Amino acid sequence: MPATRSRRGNRRKPKKEKENELTTRSVDLLKSENCPLHFTDEYETTKLVVRRGFKFKLLVTLSRALTSDESVGFEFRSGGRPSKRYGSLIALPLVDPKINDDVEGVRIIASNENILSLEVFTSGKTTRVGQWMLTMRISEPSSSRGRRRKKSTLCAITDKIIIIFNPWCKSDPVYMSNDTWRNEYVLNEEGLQYYGTSRNIGNMDWYFGQFEEVVMNAVLKLLQMMKPKHKCRNDPVEISRCMSALVNSQDDDGVLVGNWSNDFSGGATPGSWNGSVAILRKFVESGRPVKYGQCWVFSGVLTTVMRCLGVPTRSLTNFDSAHDTDGNLTIDYHYDEKFKPMDNDDSVWNFHVWNDVWMAREGLPEGYGGWQALDATPQESSAGIMRCGPASLQALKQGKVDLDFDAKFIYAEVNASKKSWLKLLEGGEGDEWRALSSETDVIGRNISTKSVGSFDRHDITNDYKYEEGSNEERLSFQLARKFVKTTHTEQPEFKKELGIDPKIASTVVFGQDLSFSIKITNLNKSETKRVHLSCVGKTMQYNGSVVGKVFDEDREETIRGSKDQEFKFTLPAAAYLSTTTGGHSLKLSVLCGVVGTNEVYSRTLVVDFVKPVIKVNVVGATKLQKTFKVQLSFSNPLSTAVSGHFMIEGAGIRNMITVPTGTIEAKALCSKETEIMAKKLGKRRLIVGFVSDQLTGVQGNVDLNITSA
Secondary structure, rough: OOOOOEEEEEEEOOOOOOOOOEEEEEEEEEEHHHHHHHHOOOOOOOEEEEEEOOOEEEEEEOOOOOOOOOOHHHHOEEEEOOOOOOOEEEOOOOOEEEEEEEEEEEEEEEOOOOEEEEEEEEEOOOOOOOOEEEEEEEEEEEEEEEEEEEEEEEEEEEEEEEEEEEOOOOOOOOOOOOOOHHHHHHOEEEEEEEEEEEEEEEEEEEEEOOOOOHHHHHHHHHHHHHOOOOOOOOOOHHHHHHHHHHHEOOOOOEEEEEEOOOOOOOOOHHHHEEEEEHHHHHHHOOOEEEEOHHHHHHHEEEEEEEHHHHOEEEEEEEEEEEEEEOOOOOEEEEEEEEEOOOOOOOEEEEEEEEEEEEEOOOOOOOOOOOOOOOOOOOOOOOOOEEEEEEEEEHHHHHOOOEEEEOOOHHHHHHHOOOEEEEOOOOOOOOOEEEEEEOOOOOOOEEEEEOOOOOOOOOHHHHHHHHHHHHHHHHHHHHHHOOOOOOOOOOOOOOOOEEEEEEOOOOOEOOOOOEEEEEEEEEEEOOOOOEEEEEEEEEEEOOOOOOOOOOOEEEEEEEOOOOOEEEEEEEEOHHHHHHOOOOOOOEEEEEEEEOOOOOOOOEEEEEEEOOEOEEEEEOOOOEEEOOEEEEEEEEOOOOOOOOOEEEEEEOOOEEEEEEEEEHHHHHOOEEEEEEEEEEHHHHHHEEEEEEEEEEOOOOEEEEEEEEEOO
């Protein structure tokens, strides 16, 4: 071996191994024995993944046998300068624990010459998660001028131990007693993300892939990016809060760059991702944040990261989700003196996707453990960092928005009121507003997640709030309002003398015209009213941001007492196709009022685009490590040609597969075939997406049963 050079430029000789120095020759991680007991045999890594609170065994071969004068102890060490103070060094004394003792230590089961059989114990509550080096500290007597003392040396055993949280261990705060829930929220690699509108709920497949090797590498990298790196790694609350920040790139060059601008140059469109693995692979390989993501992508990646760490996690979708910027639990829409809409800071998203994580909350009063809301989408800062949660669902349901973390913001997302205001006076602080309308039951609808053990939709709205209009819901809102400020002086609403009945379909096939009508009824039996109706249509992103105005019509009619008038409209497909590729929706805003008065009413409805579904057909048997053919097809719904490629991902294949489609003519059928090799036994799902600059949101799937060859 050539001599090495020190930092100062002096040549130095390589360190010689001392005679009779104790070193490790080999370590058997006993993965076939340890992993099934720890429910970690699905992890695709050469390292040993263990769940804290469960013991594991190692077989260590040393360079020589221990002498009778030598005593040993063990340590977990991490980083260049491990320290107990900073949490990067864990002492593991020799122990002989009783059943159910929650201890950290090592028991030497057997010693045969230079071979040690070890049993390692970790605590379900205090042991920090992450990758550790196990070392053995050897102490032996030494005499120095008549005074006896012990000298010690350190022997590295293995750095291939990864410790994660343990939902099977009662002493771990993430303990979950329901085995079917653990199978879904910890061990399941395949899921669904819900999208669309509360009137038309759609779903897309998502491959979490938490057991893939590149995912674990990404998670270990994120743990190293935490500040502080080690000290809080025993606490799932702190880990969750940190991962909420690190999955977005806003403050710390984390995993994903959020983009709601409609310009996705330099990266992938958020709708092109089918799962988390491709994103985390790109993050690890490039060393930079991945472009681009929106809420369902942030949620999917966070589910992957947290499940990889052993924390029970689910992705969920809240429809008609409020973004309350001023913290008053009211989503305010403002109109000027001429009844024209003003710019609003508050918004209502068609849907918003975030996460629930399962854990005890020892820092909160009793009864607030269980599911905790957690959100990685960068919306509002929390203590100066773009993160949100964890917030107890029980606390949110009861209106206890003063409890950590970020409960006010999340409560508003699911339970705010929606109000429209008319400006009465000009001026600065002296502005007065008149309430046009107030809706208390339109925010936080159909909160959805994948069902346990199936691909059905499970409505969990009741986990977040009491039934709308119930006495419990009213009391919850009253309690929550005690912790927020009010921005407007409440004004009594005027007597409603017009009825508005929009007859607008919840969906339209992308590429087709939309026909709809609005019926206005004069509720006054004796008075004739001159009614003005304005209908504005805009393509919009799911978060309420306007893409472009595509429709604007005004009508005026006289309606006699107790009579009604139906106004019919048609929105040509050509009007909206110039502003969207199908990844948006149509927002129709209706403003109706009595001419010459302040009697004004507003209604807003969202129409979702229906896109084609990719048909996926498997040809032949699906055997482990054998190739099989997959046929893919869909019809182009547009009157113009499109081009792009299929992306295939899932637990049944080794890596993501790309299949170019070439040009697909207008209204034409696209059919392609490819070969796939199965890498895992059992029931798996392939997820297929179509990526194109002209058409987005097209997906399909197929379920597989991989058998032995």
